Amino acid sequence: MAKTGILGGTFDPVHNGHIACAEQIRDEFGLDRVLFVLSANPPHKFASDVTPAKIRALMVNIALKGHDGLSLCDIELKRPGYSYAADTVAELVKTYPDDEFYYIIGTDAAVRLPDWKNVGAVVDGCSFILVKRPGESAKTAEKAVAALESIGAKYYISRSENLADVSSTAIRKALNRRGNNPDEIPVPAELSLFIGQHNIYSPRRWTTGMILQDLESVLNPRRYEHSLGVAEEAERLAGIYGADPGKALMAGLLHDCGKNVSEGQLVWIGMTKNDFAARPGENVNVRVLHGPVGAIVAERRYGVSDPEILSAISKHTTGAAEMSLLDKIIFIADYTEKNRKGEPFETVRRVLDEKGLDAAIRYSCDETIKLIIKRGEQIDVRTVEARNAALEHEES
Ligand SMILES: [Fe+2]
């Protein structure tokens, strides 16, 4: 029976602190191996510009060369959607039924354990090894222990201190300032060479190809196909109505990039769902959230700065009283892209062909409002305003 440690992380980049921590824990607890489980798509970094998972994996492999018992575990790279520890632990237990698993966790992460998705599966599959930070107060450690006990976890407290405290963020910033010059950056020599040669941490521009690849790993396959459909349709409509086809394509691609962000995840960008309400203090229907949240993701994760593109992404779920041509195109392309079958999509397509954008917007708002009433949900006032504005434009 092998004793296997699990050290999860984004590893952007992996550094000496991670390696030293893994080796100390390995020796202290007599582990046969420590798996560096790369979080391919960490849910708390949904709005961050994270280095592509394959490159981070490559960096872990380079850094761990020659370190006994330490290796990369890339199972999260093979799962689409957000990476959750519960799925990973369940998969590891299934793959290595004879292993005993130890989840290595810092106090700060341990405090938040009760909020982890399906944390019961993690507790069932492994014990925890709690690692304190250097100079940490006894109070923080107590909180972490209380959190572990509240979820019924089996745990050990490490005598070592958490050297993974060197932050990857600080390393990235330093590399950026120094033009990727990796001297004196606390990563293994071979990795530092790799980072320098390939300019991994230069400020980068997302190409359309890179965005496509990232979206494919973040969205489910149906949502991804739909996004491609909206991009194609938006580009077509831009040609007809005289909007910028490049902007239409980009807004179409990214319009649903905030789709899977949960209310809970908004904590990570310091917001709550009601920050996205039409008016302060108003309740907001969660279905419309992914519009404005998507605009934030597009800006922070994919570096989109064009206000027209961001506005079109933001408004696509509700519409608005004031809509630019691009806003309207994305709003409608969401209904008329080729993967949408049946009603009300067929009629929106027909109205668009026969009567144009404003008529199509009014019709789709009408249908949305009827549906929301049928569901007994709250109607977003912006949809009513979009509908009335479209009606006025139609009549004039
Ligand atoms: Fe959407």
Ligand SMILES: [Fe+2]
């Ligand atoms: Fe959509």
